[in-house]
Each structure stands twice: as C-alpha cells, then as structure tokens.
Amino acid sequence: MDTLNAGDAIITYNESESKMVFEGSMRLANMKEYDVVSSFLRKSIDDTDDPVVLDLRLLQFLNSSGITTLSLFILSCKKAGKPQIKVLGSESISWQQKSISNFKKLWNDVEIVI
Amino acid sequence: MLVDTIGDFDIIPDSMPAEGDVSLTVRPIDLIAYWRRCGIMADFAAAFYACAHDQPNVEENTISTIFNELIENATKYSVKRNAEVMIHMMLYDTVLKIEIVNHTPEAHFHKLKKHLTKLTKSADLDELYIRTMAEKSENATDSGIGLLLLIKDYKLKIGAQFKKCEQTGDCKVIIQTYYYIEQ
Incomplete structure (x- = not known):
C-alpha cells in the first residue's frame, strides 16, 4: 500500500484492488500544491490496465483546485484510453452529492456510484 | 469612482x-501563512448556522464549501497581503447571504469582472465546465x-460590484452570494 499525506487528507492506494481511498479534508492552496497529488495518482496507476476505483466516500471536503486536479486526472485517462475509472461517493456529503457527477461529464466511460 | 455591477447584486x-448577522475581518497574510485557516473559518461559519434548530435543513458541508471557495479567492487575489478582507454573513429566513469585500490588483480586477460576466450570462454552465x-489540461x-461550481452545482445566486477609484487606482470588489436553503 502506498500512502500520501495531502494537507488534512490521506490518500491510500491499494494496488491489489486497484483502489485509491481518500480520507479527511483536502483543501490545498493552489494547483501547484496539488502537483504532488497528481503525481501520486499518475504513478500509482501507471502500469495498470485494470479499472481503478477512486473511493471518495470518506473525503469530507475537496476545494475547487482539488476538483480540478481530479478532473484533469480523468481527462488524462480518457486521453490514454485507460484505465477505466469508477468513482465511489457518499450521498450524505453534500459536495459529493452536488459535484461528483461532473466527472462523468468529462468522460462518459466513468462510472459513478453514489 | 467607476462602478460596475454584475449579476444578482443587492437582491436583498x-x-x-x-435574523443572523455575523461580520468577520481578516488579513490575507494570516491565511496565506497558514492556509488551513481558510477551512477553519469556513467550518466555523457553517457550524454557526447549522446549529439553528428552526433551520434543520441547513447543510453544514454546503455552507463550509461555499464560504471556503469565497475566502480562498479573496485571499489569493488581494492587492496587499496585509490588506483587509471583510466577510458579512446574513440569514434571511431561508436565504443565507454572504458578502466578501477585498481590494485586488488591477489585472485581477479586470479578469474577475470578465469571468463573472461570462458566468452570469452563460446559458450552459456544464458546457463551460x-x-x-x-483548456486547463493544456x-x-x-x-x-x-x-x-458554486453557481452550477450549488444553485447560488451571485452578484458583484467593481469599484475603481481613478485618483488612487484602488480596485475594490464586493461579491455577494445567495444560498437558498432547501426546505
């Protein structure tokens, strides 16, 4: 398992399940600060052809720079044609309820489960 | 003084x-030095309004997200790091009005005015997103x-007033958002 501390959030990648779990509150200051998150996401899935799960259910907050970072990650997967992305969200966390469906608007192959 | 008003400004x-009226003043330097303070202020504002028993549907996560985006923007784009950012939150029955006032560099002043004009006039915000x-992928x-996202996903009404003093060159921005609490 690989982990990354990003502000008040922890991201854990479980390679055997191809699952990225986000926990806490991720409100970094700008896109430059999110570079470390982008690199972690890219590095983790670099060699995989398996579908990847982004589990956001324990992520209480994600600011607009964070949403941009995940959006750009999804666009880069779309451009590469892999891996397929499944996003798990929580109905009880309002930012997820309101904004998580945006990812599917970027790439129709993204599966959203909320 | 040159004044431009955009969108839903002063609808209340x-x-x-x-019914609730809270004002806060903060210096951007204090938030830039410790960025987590933006989130701490947002969580405070959200908890303050969410605990009202006669407003059971006030969504704490939503208010925190709205406040956080507004205070992050005002902090990043203030003209001087020791200038003041003023926040005024007012609750009117089922509408939460948040007003943020700051002074921005002239380049950002014009950029924000153009951006908000585009947002408030856009017929298809999904397409704009x-x-x-x-464009950002490049x-x-x-x-x-x-x-x-605040306008598109949170159905916020937003308005702004841009004031430029010709003598001093000072550029002041007043942003107002109106969040309609779901009943």
Missing part, C-alpha cells in the same frame, strides 16, 4: 434586518472553476 439589501477543463496554473 443590507438595510433589511437579518467541460470547456474550461479541456496549462493549469490556477483552478478557475470555484465560482463556476
């Missing part, structure tokens, strides 16, 4: 008495979607 004027992300120096 300050002169109308509010997709197009913005496509060069993402900033997010640029904070206000867009």
Whole structure:
C-alpha cells in the first residue's frame, strides 16, 4: 500500500484492488500544491490496465483546485484510453452529492456510484 | 469612482434586518501563512448556522464549501497581503447571504469582472465546465472553476460590484452570494 499525506487528507492506494481511498479534508492552496497529488495518482496507476476505483466516500471536503486536479486526472485517462475509472461517493456529503457527477461529464466511460 | 455591477447584486439589501448577522475581518497574510485557516473559518461559519434548530435543513458541508471557495479567492487575489478582507454573513429566513469585500490588483480586477460576466450570462454552465477543463489540461496554473461550481452545482445566486477609484487606482470588489436553503 502506498500512502500520501495531502494537507488534512490521506490518500491510500491499494494496488491489489486497484483502489485509491481518500480520507479527511483536502483543501490545498493552489494547483501547484496539488502537483504532488497528481503525481501520486499518475504513478500509482501507471502500469495498470485494470479499472481503478477512486473511493471518495470518506473525503469530507475537496476545494475547487482539488476538483480540478481530479478532473484533469480523468481527462488524462480518457486521453490514454485507460484505465477505466469508477468513482465511489457518499450521498450524505453534500459536495459529493452536488459535484461528483461532473466527472462523468468529462468522460462518459466513468462510472459513478453514489 | 467607476462602478460596475454584475449579476444578482443587492437582491436583498443590507438595510433589511437579518435574523443572523455575523461580520468577520481578516488579513490575507494570516491565511496565506497558514492556509488551513481558510477551512477553519469556513467550518466555523457553517457550524454557526447549522446549529439553528428552526433551520434543520441547513447543510453544514454546503455552507463550509461555499464560504471556503469565497475566502480562498479573496485571499489569493488581494492587492496587499496585509490588506483587509471583510466577510458579512446574513440569514434571511431561508436565504443565507454572504458578502466578501477585498481590494485586488488591477489585472485581477479586470479578469474577475470578465469571468463573472461570462458566468452570469452563460446559458450552459456544464458546457463551460467541460470547456474550461479541456483548456486547463493544456496549462493549469490556477483552478478557475470555484465560482463556476458554486453557481452550477450549488444553485447560488451571485452578484458583484467593481469599484475603481481613478485618483488612487484602488480596485475594490464586493461579491455577494445567495444560498437558498432547501426546505
């Protein structure tokens, strides 16, 4: 398992399940600060052809720079044609309820489960 | 003084008495030095209004997200790091008005005015989000979607007033958002 501390959030990648779990509150200051998150996401899935799960259910907050970072990650997967992305969200966390469906608007192959 | 008003500005004027009325003043330097303070202030604002028993549907996560985007923007784009950012939150029955006042560099003043004009006049905000992300995939120096998401996903009404003093060159921005609490 690989982990990354990003502000008040922890991201854990479980390679055997191809699952990225986000926990806490991720409100970094700008896109430059999110570079470390982008690199972690890219590095983790670099060699995989398996579908990847982004589990956001324990992520209480994600600011607009964070949403941009995940959006750009999804666009880069779309451009590469892999891996397929499944996003798990929580109905009880309002930012997820309101904004998580945006990812599917970027790439129709993204599966959203909320 | 040159004044431009955009969008839903003063749809509830300050002169109308509010049921809840909180004002905060903060210096951007204190938030830039410790960025987590933006989130701490946002969580405070959200908890303050969410605990009202006669407003059971006030969504704490939503208010915190709205406040956080507004205070992050005001902090990043203030003209001097020791200038003041003023926040005024007023609750009117089922509408939460948040007003943020700051002084910005002239280049950002014009950029924000153009951006907000585009947002408030856009007929298809989903398409604008997709197009913005496509542009950012080439060069993402900033997010640029904070206000867009607030209007598109949170159904916020937003207005702004841009005031430029010709003598001093001072550029003041007043942003107002209106969040309609779901009943």
